[in-house]
Amino acid sequence: MTGGAAGEPPADVPGADRLTPLPVTFRPVRTRLVLLSVGFAVLVTFTTVALLMPPPYAAAARVEMPPAGLLICALMVLLSRPKVVAAPDGVTVVNLLVKRRLAWAEVLGVHLRSGDPWVYLDLADGTSMAAMGIQPGNGKRLARRDAARLRDLAEAYGTGHPDA
DSSP, X not given: OOOOSTTXXXXXXXXXXXXXXXXXXXXXXXXXXXXXXXXHHXXXXXXXXXXXXXXXXXXXXXXXXXXXXXXXXXXXXXXXXXXXXXXXXXXXXEOSSOEEEEOGGGEEEEEOOTTOSSEEXXXXXXXXXXXXXXXXXXXXHHHHHHHHHHHHHHHHHTTOOOOO
């Protein structure tokens, strides 16, 4: 399979003109916005409360509040991390703790079944991998559309065989 210029789909793939130009990032934007907003609001609130505590409170309580807020904020940042980046040479899946780079030929299928919390990728080694960057919690219609876009890209850049 021969590819076009960087970011353009292979010319010998039927329907290549309808493929999403690369690179493209799939990310649950609304979820990320809520998580980051809440995380930073908690950090600011905890720090402000610690600074405004009157003297009868133990100094230890005043010292412990900002780190607790920072810990909650860090958790929210971690939860907002998932994304899927599709590029001409492959796909990068960033989940909560794991980042994995896959060549297109390694991605045999892209699935988002009813009730799934996120997209699953069928891999050439016989395993399945969660791709948390595309999830129905951000909108079912958007998740289905993004899963279909990723599936089309995997078919065009990978095996070229339709997903069964």
